[in-house]
Amino acid sequence: MIVQQVFDYLTDPVNYRGPAGIDDRLLQHVRYCVLSLLIAVVVAVPVGALIGHTRRGAALFLGTATALRALPSLGVLFVLASAAVLGRGLPPLIITLAVLAVPPVMLATLAGVAGVAVDTVDAARGVGMTEAQVLIGVELPNALPVLFGGVRTAMLQVVATAPIAALIGLETLGQYVVAGLAQRDVPQVAAGAVLIAVLAIVFDILLAALQRLLVPTGLRTPAGPRRTPVSLLRGPAGERTVA
């Protein structure tokens, strides 16, 4: 019965009209999420890559990432909006969502870059690549699978948290939840929930597809290129057991 009501709500053309329409709010929600994620990626990937490459300052940045993750987005949003230093509407939201997205992306980039096989990096340096070339040409592509995992996690959290924008008056899918609760209109609330969930799933599928497109074939498997443990190549006395 409730399913029927939600379905009716979503298919009623009245709900698609005007600035409070479903398609408008959906678009806004998407725009805010993508913008915040892009900002987070631009900030987090270079930082994570640099630390993963030089392996210096990792402790400090892990601490920062943990602290950032501990901040509740709702609180950050409200405090920023209340302080009104940068405006009351869009900037606080984008900043809040970007802050939310930075830790997963940064941690994933760090793990991915630092996790590239030492032999590969060595080989790159041996071929004559400069540090910058090693980072951009070898470590980053190798780190892409892990990096994408972080981006997908970040996107999930951003899409899931963006509805809080409704509390500061921005038109996103969260409005259905907030307005529906205020009007005791359960189908509206449920419709909002369904839309948010579907959006999250769609984004995840899109990002997975993007990952398939961008990650080179040789790096597809999660374990990366097969690495034989050195211990298997040498016998107990150190002699080579494989020709």
Added chain:
Amino acid sequence: MIRYLTNEIYRAQIIELFVAHLYLSLFPVVLAVLVALPLGWAANRHRATRAAMLGASSVLYTIPSLALFIVLPLLLGTSFTSDVNIIVALTLYTTALLVRSVVDALDALPDSTLAAATAMGYRPLRRAWEVELPMAVPVLMAGLRVAVVSNVSLVSIGALLGNGGLGELFTFGFRQSYLPPQITGLVLIALIALVADGLIVLAQRTATPWLRAGQDA
């Protein structure tokens, strides 16, 4: 700000919400660990359950928290503001996260060690409890940290529906354009998350003394 913190009524409110927040965010973790350990162990041993388990976890984790907070009462028949709602939702999330962690942790265990244990006479169940579990602790703890920190944050989202632990300080303060409760809520929630994270790291260090053996020499 001082005036806010020294006010009796507000302080009672803060304490009540603080306790509620602790309960709402940490109890699901306990439940989830109890559920995820057996599930993950089964998934690790039997191919069939493994694919199903990991698939289900992925789908579950993709559902936004707010959506789950809304859909669960409709399915369970509870009200939007009931505690059961939040606890079930967060338990589901944390379980989805931890099952994956458990499977990864068990995957990484060296076969030689497990074979040695079996050869020594350990039956599967005892081996799981006394050998696999202790060795899986580091990876498990990493997953646990992520779960706990995100849970503490997620509870505050419940404030949108009227039950959000310390998150309610945010809505309360914002609606009256009163900054102190909002800052208090922010600091307290971050504090809970960081302390919980630190405790887990401590527990990890205590539970795996063999990883530090030889470092003090």
